Amino acid sequence: xxxxxxxxxxxxxxxxxxxxxxxxxxxxxxxxxxxxxxxxxxxxxxxxxxxxxxxxxxxxxxxxxxxxxxxxxxxxxxxxxxxxxxxxxxxxxxxxxxxxxxxxxxxxxxxxxxxxxxxxxxxxxxxxxxxxxxxxxxxxxxxxxxxxxxxxxxxxxxxxxxxxxxxxxxxxxxxxxxxxxxxxxxxxxxxxxxxxxxxxxxxxxxxxxxxxxxxxxxxxxxxxxxxxxxxxxxxxxxxxxxxxxxxxxxxxxxxxxxxxxxxxxxxxxxxxxxxxxxxxxxxxxxxxxxxxxxxxxxxxxxxxxxxxxxxxx
Amino acid sequence: xxxxxxxxxxxxxxxxxxxxxxxxxxxxxxxxxxxxxxxxxxxxxxxxxxxxxxxxxxxxxxxxxxxxxxxxxxxxxxxxxxxxxxxxxxxxxxxxxxxxxxxxxxxxxxxxxxxxxxxxxxxxxxxxxxxxxxxxxxxxxxxxxxxxxxxxxxxxxxxxxxxxxxxxxxxxxxxxxxxxxxxxxxxxxxxxxxxxxxxxxxxxxxxxxxxxxxxxxxxxxxxxxxxxxxxxxxxxxxxxxxxxxxxxxxxxxxxxxxxxxxxxxxxxxxxxxxxxxxxxxxxxxxxxxxxxxxxxxxxxxxxxxxxxxxxxxxxxxxxxxxxxxxx
Numbered sequence: 001x002x003x004x005x006x007x008x009x010x011x012x013x014x015x016x017x018x019x020x021x022x023x024x025x026x027x028x029x030x031x032x033x034x035x036x037x038x039x040x041x042x043x044x045x046x047x048x049x050x051x052x053x054x055x056x057x058x059x060x061x062x063x064x065x066x067x068x069x070x071x072x073x074x075x076x077x078x079x080x081x082x083x084x085x086x087x088x089x090x091x092x093x094x095x096x097x098x099x100x101x102x103x104x105x106x107x108x109x110x111x112x113x114x115x116x117x118x119x120x121x122x123x124x125x126x127x128x129x130x131x132x133x134x135x136x137x138x139x140x141x142x143x144x145x146x147x148x149x150x151x152x153x154x155x156x157x158x159x160x161x162x163x164x165x166x167x168x169x170x171x172x173x174x175x176x177x178x179x180x181x182x183x184x185x186x187x188x189x190x191x192x193x194x195x196x197x198x199x200x201x202x203x204x205x206x207x208x209x210x211x212x213x214x215x216x217x218x219x220x221x222x223x224x225x226x227x228x229x230x231x232x233x234x235x236x237x238x239x240x241x242x243x244x245x246x247x248x249x250x251x252x253x254x255x256x257x258x259x260x261x262x263x264x265x266x267x268x269x270x271x272x273x274x275x276x277x278x279x280x281x282x283x284x285x286x287x288x289x290x291x292x293x294x295x296x297x298x299x300x301x302x303x304x305x306x307x308x309x310x311x312x313x
Numbered sequence: 314x315x316x317x318x319x320x321x322x323x324x325x326x327x328x329x330x331x332x333x334x335x336x337x338x339x340x341x342x343x344x345x346x347x348x349x350x351x352x353x354x355x356x357x358x359x360x361x362x363x364x365x366x367x368x369x370x371x372x373x374x375x376x377x378x379x380x381x382x383x384x385x386x387x388x389x390x391x392x393x394x395x396x397x398x399x400x401x402x403x404x405x406x407x408x409x410x411x412x413x414x415x416x417x418x419x420x421x422x423x424x425x426x427x428x429x430x431x432x433x434x435x436x437x438x439x440x441x442x443x444x445x446x447x448x449x450x451x452x453x454x455x456x457x458x459x460x461x462x463x464x465x466x467x468x469x470x471x472x473x474x475x476x477x478x479x480x481x482x483x484x485x486x487x488x489x490x491x492x493x494x495x496x497x498x499x500x501x502x503x504x505x506x507x508x509x510x511x512x513x514x515x516x517x518x519x520x521x522x523x524x525x526x527x528x529x530x531x532x533x534x535x536x537x538x539x540x541x542x543x544x545x546x547x548x549x550x551x552x553x554x555x556x557x558x559x560x561x562x563x564x565x566x567x568x569x570x571x572x573x574x575x576x577x578x579x580x581x582x583x584x585x586x587x588x589x590x591x592x593x594x595x596x597x598x599x600x601x602x603x604x605x606x607x608x609x610x611x612x613x614x615x616x617x618x619x620x621x622x623x624x625x626x627x628x629x630x631x632x633x634x635x636x637x638x639x640x
């Protein structure tokens with residue numbers, strides 16, 4: 001999982017660089033600082049569990065096993081991208097790896113998560129749906145309607161609020177009437193918990209426990225995972241709404257440094273091994289840029305192939 | 314053939330599709346224990362059980378989205394809106410999620426979902442409950458929209474919609490739920506393809522293009538016109554999207570005169586699009602400018618006299634036909 005976290009970090013650094021070089025269009029939201037959240041979640045679940053998230057989705061696709069090549073190619077708008085270059089940064093999909101997007105209307109994917117979990121319960125599967133969203137989503141109507149439905153129908157969903165303290169430029173304090181976000185769940189009679197999102201092991205262990213319980217008997221759970229994004233909301237955001245001191249404080253608590261220290265202390269990781277893992281992550285990220293550059297685009301006429309699915313049953 | 318109501322026809326369609334495919338389920342407000350606000354789902358809970366006939370809280374955006382998510386992973390939801398006026402609360406799910414996922418995912422996720430329920434102005438329901446939403450939804454690529462006007466079309470189109478691999482909106486005509494018509498017996502499979510208009514009455518002097526609640530209106534007016542020696546052809550679009558241009562153009566090429574009568578509002582209405590397509594493709598066939606009969610461009614008033622003034626009616630349609638026929 002350290003390798004995954006480093007891959008996400010190095011991939012996002014490359015994405016940032018390529019965005020500045022104008023190889024990537026549209027909006028681009030980076031996941032740097034939040035890596036332990038998704039890494040902990042995949043460590044706690046099975047590859048066939050459903051995953052769905054919001055627009056800050058690069059890390060989630062990588063965590064699900066989508067290749068760095070397919071992710072970077074998507075950012076470049078190339079046919080080899082995970083969504084054939086038709087979705088872009090905010091709409092990463094990978095059906096084979098059970099990655100159900102990449103959704104860019106805040107809160108609008110939480111009802112979709114309810115539907116996916118509804119389907120697994122309908123079919124008597126023990127699959128769990130992981131639904132990620134930011135602290136900005138918790139004040140949307142769709143979020144509230146979905147939470148009520150999820151609780152009412154006892155659907156197997158882990159609602160994961162990645163609280164990075166800011167919805168774009170608005171701090172949680174200025175947007176949310178609650179003292180702590182986890183309390184949102186209480187209003188729907190869903191068990192809620194708070195997790196330190198800078199600590200991979202805490203995320204993994206607490207989610208493992210929750211997921212185990214859901215597999216035995218379908219029910220929802222809500223976790224507020226406290227994390228921090230080092231970069232602005234998107235590439236165009238200089239993040240002037242927070243202080244350098246605040247950022248530095250979180251950088252010292254970096255999830256990668258923390259996991260490295262834990263492993264080193266336990267004698268499970270040497271400096272050489274860490275450097276080797278990081279080197280490989282950097283190489284993969286760099287190679288993904290080359291892959292994306294060398295990939296082709298869909299022919300323009302191809303655009304009509306993605307309006308209606310062919311056939312009926 | 315036997316005579317049944319529009320409501321029974323829809324009920325049969327639901328029952329047959331639920332019977333045929335275990336992935337089909339019906340969800341919406343009051344669909345189960347209450348047996349449907351308009352009794353379209355009467356008896357289905359008893360027959361198929363609470364796992365497949367599911368009551369929801371009043372959360373259109375929530376349960377429409379739940380349907381989209383379930384469709385992404387292989388179920389075939391039928392989502393009932395108590396009226397399409399309430400679908401506006403779920404506009405984001407119907408417009409921004411259901412039809413966009415195929416493109417956004419590069420073809421990985423299609424959304425086989427049916428949104429259905431009554432649509433269009435009924436009787437004195439006031440501005441919030443009287444929306445004709447077909448032009449809103451037909452403007453969205455990725456959605457299909459049909460508007461049955463007879464029991465037979467209601468059954469055949471709904472069954473086709475459920476089997477379609479795309480999001481389909483079946484906009485039922487609220488005022489026609491109790492109307493009767495001939496439908497094939499239940500043991501005969503009735504599927505009516507989307508995108509096929511039907512000539513409901515043949516004629517040679519003028520083509521009246523209509524759909525949903527304006528079909529009975531057009532047929533009534535056509536009968537009156539016959540007494541005045543004007544032979545009107547009545548074309549029921551049945552589907553707004555895909556649109557059957559061929560049937561429209563063939564008719565216009567024979568009659569050379571067109572009136573479009575729609576239940577919705579005039580600005581950016583369905584009739585505006587059809588009018589554009591006619592003049593673009595068969596301009597030389599026209600002997601008179603195309604005339605549209607629509608609602609007045611105002612929110613719907615409650616007052617009965619004012620409502621009647623706002624809606625398309627027989628007098629307006631008659632006047633429009635005479636205008637294009639220079640009669």
